[in-house]
Amino acid sequence: MTALLLLLIPFVTATLLMVLRPTERARGIALGSTLASLAVALVLWAGFPGGTVTDLHTAWLPSIALDFSLGHDGIGLLMLLLTSVAFPFIIGAGYGERLRHPSLVNALLLYTQCFLYGVFLAQNVVLFYIFYELSLIPVFFLLLYWGGEHRRSITVRFFIYTLLGGMALLFGIVYCLVQPGMDGSMDALGRLQLPVGTQTWLFWALFLAFAIKLPIFPFHGWQPDTYTVAPMQGVMVLAAVMLKMGLYGVVKVVLPAVPDGALYWQRTVIVLSLVGAVYAAIIALRQHDLRRLIAYSSMSHVGVMCAGLFAWNHFGLTGALFQALAHAVLVLAMLYITGALKERTGTSGMGAMGGLKLRMPRLAVLFMLVVMNGISLPLFQSFVGEWLVFNGLWEVDRWLTFMAVTTIVLGAIYMLYAYQRVMLGPDKWQLEVHDAGLRDHLVLVPLIAITLVLGAYPGPILELVDGPALTLLSLFP
Amino acid sequence: MSALILLSVLGVVLMFMGLRGMRDKLLPVAVAGLLGALALLVAGRGLEWPVLTDGMMRFDGYALGFSRALVVFTLLLFLFAIDYYSKVRENVAEILALMIFALVGAVVMAGYTNLLVLFLAVEVMSIPLYILAGGKRDSLRSGEASIKYFLQGSFASGFFLLGIALVYGSCASFDLATVQAHAAAAGADDRLFLLGLFFTISGLAFKVAAVPFHFWSPDVYEGSPTLITAYMNTVVKTAAFAAFYRLIEHMQLPFAVHAMLLLMTACTLLLGNLVALRQTHFKRLLAYSAIAHTGFLMLALLSPGPRTPDVLYYYLVTYALATVGLFIVLTITKRASRGDEHIRTFRGMFRTAPWVAIVTMLLLLSLAGIPLTAGFLAKYRVFMLSLEAGYLWTTGLAVLMALVGIYYYVIVIREAFTPQPDALPLRVSTVNWVLISLCGIAVVLFAVMPQWLAL
Numbered sequence: 012m013t014a015l016l017l018l019l020i021p022f023v024t025a026t027l028l029m030v031l032r033p034t035e036r037a038r039g040i041a042l043g044s045t046l047a048s049l050a051v052a053l054v055l056w057a058g059f060p061g062g063t064v065t066d067l068h069t070a071w072l073p074s075i076a077l078d079f080s081l082g083h084d085g086i087g088l089l090m091l092l093l094t095s096v097a098f099p100f101i102i103g104a105g106y107g108e109r110l111r112h113p114s115l116v117n118a119l120l121l122y123t124q125c126f127l128y129g130v131f132l133a134q135n136v137v138l139f140y141i142f143y144e145l146s147l148i149p150v151f152f153l154l155l156y157w158g159g160e161h162r163r164s165i166t167v168r169f170f171i172y173t174l175l176g177g178m179a180l181l182f183g184i185v186y187c188l189v190q191p192g193m194d195g196s197m198d199a200l201g202r203l204q205l206p207v208g209t210q211t212w213l214f215w216a217l218f219l220a221f222a223i224k225l226p227i228f229p230f231h232g233w234q235p236d237t238y239t240v241a242p243m244q245g246v247m248v249l250a251a252v253m254l255k256m257g258l259y260g261v262v263k264v265v266l267p268a269v270p271d272g273a274l275y276w277q278r279t280v281i282v283l284s285l286v287g288a289v290y291a292a293i294i295a296l297r298q299h300d301l302r303r304l305i306a307y308s309s310m311s312h313v314g315v316m317c318a319g320l321f322a323w324n325h326f327g328l329t330g331a332l333f334q335a336l337a338h339a340v341l342v343l344a345m346l347y348i349t350g351a352l353k354e355r356t357g358t359s360g361m362g363a364m365g366g367l368k369l370r371m372p373r374l375a376v377l378f379m380l381v382v383m384n385g386i387s388l389p390l391f392q393s394f395v396g397e398w399l400v401f402n403g404l405w406e407v408d409r410w411l412t413f414m415a416v417t418t419i420v421l422g423a424i425y426m427l428y429a430y431q432r433v434m435l436g437p438d439k440w441q442l443e444v445h446d447a448g449l450r451d452h453l454v455l456v457p458l459i460a461i462t463l464v465l466g467a468y469p470g471p472i473l474e475l476v477d478g479p480a481l482t483l484l485s486l487f488p
Numbered sequence: 489m490s491a492l493i494l495l496s497v498l499g500v501v502l503m504f505m506g507l508r509g510m511r512d513k514l515l516p517v518a519v520a521g522l523l524g525a526l527a528l529l530v531a532g533r534g535l536e537w538p539v540l541t542d543g544m545m546r547f548d549g550y551a552l553g554f555s556r557a558l559v560v561f562t563l564l565l566f567l568f569a570i571d572y573y574s575k576v577r578e579n580v581a582e583i584l585a586l587m588i589f590a591l592v593g594a595v596v597m598a599g600y601t602n603l604l605v606l607f608l609a610v611e612v613m614s615i616p617l618y619i620l621a622g623g624k625r626d627s628l629r630s631g632e633a634s635i636k637y638f639l640q641g642s643f644a645s646g647f648f649l650l651g652i653a654l655v656y657g658s659c660a661s662f663d664l665a666t667v668q669a670h671a672a673a674a675g676a677d678d679r680l681f682l683l684g685l686f687f688t689i690s691g692l693a694f695k696v697a698a699v700p701f702h703f704w705s706p707d708v709y710e711g712s713p714t715l716i717t718a719y720m721n722t723v724v725k726t727a728a729f730a731a732f733y734r735l736i737e738h739m740q741l742p743f744a745v746h747a748m749l750l751l752m753t754a755c756t757l758l759l760g761n762l763v764a765l766r767q768t769h770f771k772r773l774l775a776y777s778a779i780a781h782t783g784f785l786m787l788a789l790l791s792p793g794p795r796t797p798d799v800l801y802y803y804l805v806t807y808a809l810a811t812v813g814l815f816i817v818l819t820i821t822k823r824a825s826r827g828d829e830h831i832r833t834f835r836g837m838f839r840t841a842p843w844v845a846i847v848t849m850l851l852l853l854s855l856a857g858i859p860l861t862a863g864f865l866a867k868y869r870v871f872m873l874s875l876e877a878g879y880l881w882t883t884g885l886a887v888l889m890a891l892v893g894i895y896y897y898v899i900v901i902r903e904a905f906t907p908q909p910d911a912l913p914l915r916v917s918t919v920n921w922v923l924i925s926l927c928g929i930a931v932v933l934f935a936v937m938p939q940w941l942a943l
Contacts, residue, residue, distance in 0.1 A: 075865075148853075174894050178887045185872050185875050
């Protein structure tokens with residue numbers, strides 16, 4: 012029943028915010044709610060016995076294979092932790108953003124959190140789908156109301172792009188559900204045993220949604236524009252958490268339901284992911300805007316993670332899932348710094364910055380630490396994930412590893428180049444800016460601490476994903 | 489059966505009240521009569537009067553369920569009429585009485601077991617509608633709608649009757665069970681029967697506005713008074729589908745007819761959705777979306793099984809709730825903008841009337857089929873049925889077209905939630921406010937508790 016709290020806390024708080032509209036205290040209330048959720052998630056982690064835990068199982072509509080059943084295994088728990096850790100920072104970033112109608116913004120964010128929890132907790136395929144689609148609705152309104160220029164058309168494009176995948180997923184799920192012996196639970200997907208010929212096409216019906224969500228090349232058309240116009244908190248939600256829904260979906264739906272299909276398309280997907288990763292990294296080199304740079308770097312990282320999943324061995328799977336957490340922390344920190352810089356300089360364009368380290372030495376240090384995580388230096392969290400993924404890819408084909416490593420090299424170039432343009436050089440603009448304050452420390456220091464602790468001691472997280480990864484590998488035909 | 493008699497008497501009483509000039513008592517009497525009929529249907533009293541109908545009608549659970557739905561839709565629309573005709577003094581009695589007469593036909597369509605009764609029912613339902621479509625006597629477009637509907641409807645009726653005659657010529661009976669038995673026995677070899685079935689189905693396809701028998705619907709929907717458009721979209725459509733499914737439920741369709749129906753489904757899905765993409769006027773958009781939904785319903789219709797009636801019922805009721813609500817919203821915005829039906833009149837709605845905007849969003853999301861609204865569950869169940877029946881490609885097309893549908897509904901939602909500094913104030917009467925709230929809550933409630941909406 013504890014898991015039900017994860018759904019209820021954000022939902023009830025969000026509804027109260029919508030109804031009561033406490034403009035001044037909205038952020039504080041939302042922050043409290045997310046911290047409470049975090050506490051619940053930590054309780055879940057502390058009491059996690061391994062295997063799959065069923066928290067709640069209520070028959071809802073047996074005739075269409077829909078049960079309200081919540082539960083989690085190690086991977087689900089990892090995602091729950093990720094969501095719980097991310098949201099306090101996302102809400103906290105709102106203090107700097109100062110969007111209009113804070114009660115509405117925070118209510119929408121909390122609804123998103125609730126639906127994301129739903130995605131990661133659902134043990135029924137239809138329930139999973141329902142939450143998966145629902146999580147899109149609050150983000151739609153965040154973009155539509157608080158987005159930047161051209162938001163009207165970009166929002167609709169984002170929505171339709173995502174739902175294109177969603178509809179394909181619906182088709183695939185319904186196709187799986189009408190098979191004999193299917194009771195609608197997520198576990199039953201792994202027992203499907205469809206003919207190989209069917210699996211080869213069904214794979215794309217199921218995978219398309221997650222490929223768009225991640226996004227991997229060539230399904231990324233919605234991403235850069237959306238990241239540019241969305242309000243900072245919206246981007247944080249998209250990049251830090253929603254993107255992981257794609258990874259989670261691949262692990263929980265695609266691989267168990269169509270293992271032969273995944274094997275058939277393994278090379279294709281890995282190559283697409285890595286081509287996309289390198290391509291995005293090259294584009295990131297040429298960006299002058301920090302947010303667009305983060306958008307492309309995010310796409311580059313995700314490509315590597317997706318390739319790791321499809322390497323389909325122990326290294327690849329655990330590495331990709333570990334990297335999911337690492338990437339969330341990285342992106343949150345990067346976006347927060349972008350927001351902090353924009354708050355001070357009024358822009359996120361790197362051309363209008365430079366030499367800022369002279370004026371804000373503390374922020375420069377924090378930024379440097381984040382960048383070091385971004386380029387996967389040892390002792391940082393990203394290094395562990397990347398290292399495992401590369402090992403996994405090596406077992407498939409060493410040339411793939413070569414491609415994947417290229418993204419690290421390019422990543423180091425664009426990250427350091429960005430740092431150079433923002434912080435180093437002469438103080439040519441003479442901007443009157445103040446250094447990192449208490450709020451910035453409260454956000455960035457914990458994030459950096461997480462990266463360092465888990466970089467040095469990744470055991471607890473790797474243990475979580477170890478068991479489920481072995482189960483998945485046993486499906487390997 | 490007693491409900492049918494009550495409804496017929498109600499229609500006559502309303503006519504006489506109109507003659508006596510009792511304008512103010514019309515709606516209370518009509519609503520009371522409908523509630524009475526609903527009570528009789530719920531109680532299930534006097535269902536089998538075989539002596540009177542000679543076994544040509546049977547009010548089983550299926551017919552009773554659909555009849556209840558039809559009466560409830562009419563009830564909702566009459567409540568909407570309180571506001572819609574609040575300023576009109578003349579001819580209201582006739583309009584209400586004609587709607588009641590059409591309802592009688594619709595109820596019979598749900599319960600027929602004889603093709604001749606079906607024909608009578610279709611005519612009883614249609615003839616009042618030809619008049620109702622021209623209800624706005626000073627509007628050219630309304631007159632055009634009426635004439636168009638009448639001419640095309642008469643042709644369709646002619647073919648329908650021809651079809652019934654040919655079927656009769658082939659199996660020497662109007663009785664539904666005999667016809668269905670004949671289809672299983674003779675099937676495709678009987679050319680006469682095949683042709684008869686083809687024409688009969690075309691007649692029904694005209695009523696549900698399936699491509700290529702849809703040409704009347706956009707113009708008629710657009711030209712008719714909004715209340716009547718809503719009536720056609722809910723009562724007529726539901727009755728037509730109830731009749732359609734009753735006809736083919738136990739029938740082993742010959743291959744040619746089956747293929748034709750499948751092709752019609754695919755074309756309806758394609759045309760309805762793709763043309764709706766280009767619409768900028770909300771009423772016309774709803775007309776094309778009505779065609780699109782016909783496509784989804786046809787897909788369910790073609791997948792017979794024990795659950796199909798339930799799915800059809802669920803889809804039709806939730807669709808009707810959403811459309812009734814949206815037509816009321818359309819009336820509200822149209823009044824505020826002095827007759828403009830363009831979707832940009834929705835702009836700024838969230839600012840001026842937040843609750844109306846939220847309900848509009850829920851109703852549109854339901855039509856689009858987004859989870860946690862009834863529309864999603866309806867579509868989901870249709871896809872499940874059709875995949876079980878093995879229509880892989882058609883279902884794939886339907887899923888794709890559902891995506892197209894989401895696009896044009898989302899555009900409207902976007903308009904409603906786009907700020908507009910000089911947005912016109914929306915005046916919502918209490919009864920309309922209650923009605924749209926009911927519809928909005930119902931589409932969410934029935935998504936969470938679909939078992940409350942079973943036959």
